[in-house]
Amino acid sequence: MKKKKTIIKPQKTFSFDDIREIWAYKDLLYYFTWRDIKVRYKQTAIGVLWALIQPVSTMIIFSVVFGNFAKIPSDGIPYPIFVYTGLLLWQFFSSSLGAVTSCLVGNQSIITKVYFPRLIIPLSATLTNLVDFAIASVILIIMMFYYGYVPNLLGILILPLLVLISFLAAFGIGLFFASLNVRYRDVRYALPFVMRIMMYVTPVIYPASMVGKYSKILAINPMTGVIKAARAALLGNAPINWLLLIISTAACMILVFFGLIYFKKTERIFADIV
DSSP states (O other), rough: OOOOOOOOOSSSSSOOOHHHHHHOOOOOHHHHHHHHHHHHTTTTGGGHHHHHHHHHEEEEEEEHIIISOOOOOOTTTTHHHHHHHHHHHHHHHHHHHHHHHHHHHTTTHHHHHHHOOOOHHHHHHHHHHHHHHHHHHHHHHHHHHHHTOOOOOHHHHHHHHHHHHHHHHHHHHHHHHHHHHHHOOOHHHHHHHHHHHHTTTTTTTSSSGGGGGGHHHHTSSHHHHHHHHHHHHHHOOOOOHHHHHHHHHHHHHHHHHHHHHHHHHHGHHHHHOO
């Protein structure tokens, strides 16, 4: 009696079946995430302190150069905590985007041998950076106590939403770049350059109010509304600009939509050319 062959083909479009499949493989998602966390800090002398060194050192440099020398305004907020609030979310976004972009090429040995939902790999790459974000957030809490900022209830409740938007923005853009990176390895060289440009069109080192009427154009960048809302909610320098946040959220959802479409469209060739 002949054995039946089972041929597994990825769907060309994203559907609820993909969500159910990811849930069915949730243990694998946990394994990939935990593996990446362990690999990141394996054989390091100071371990998780690396999650603090980058944002804190960047904050110090920016405070000296842009806060003291360039005298960039900070909406009445001490510049160190002003820039650190922006850096915290921006570095979570940029680190996640970089990790998602390289995740398929970095896991080529697994992709070419075993079937599993490919979306698990970029998801785990993004989840891994949540650990660094949580560790670096401790410094922000300390700075808030030092400068005398106490967030209200709304500020505490909206923070998970802002982290989720940052998460989805990095995931959506990363899906597109990860799929592109499988075909063209130039992407890994171009991405750091693109990210440096994006940081300067995002209100990380300057307030969104500095660009005046053009702030709504900048809101197309999803991190603009996120960072501005985070400062308003946590530091209370201004009311939350809900319109700006809605624009950024809408831009984020569009990026996720197109990222998923392109990822699913190219998924069937990953194992052949990765």
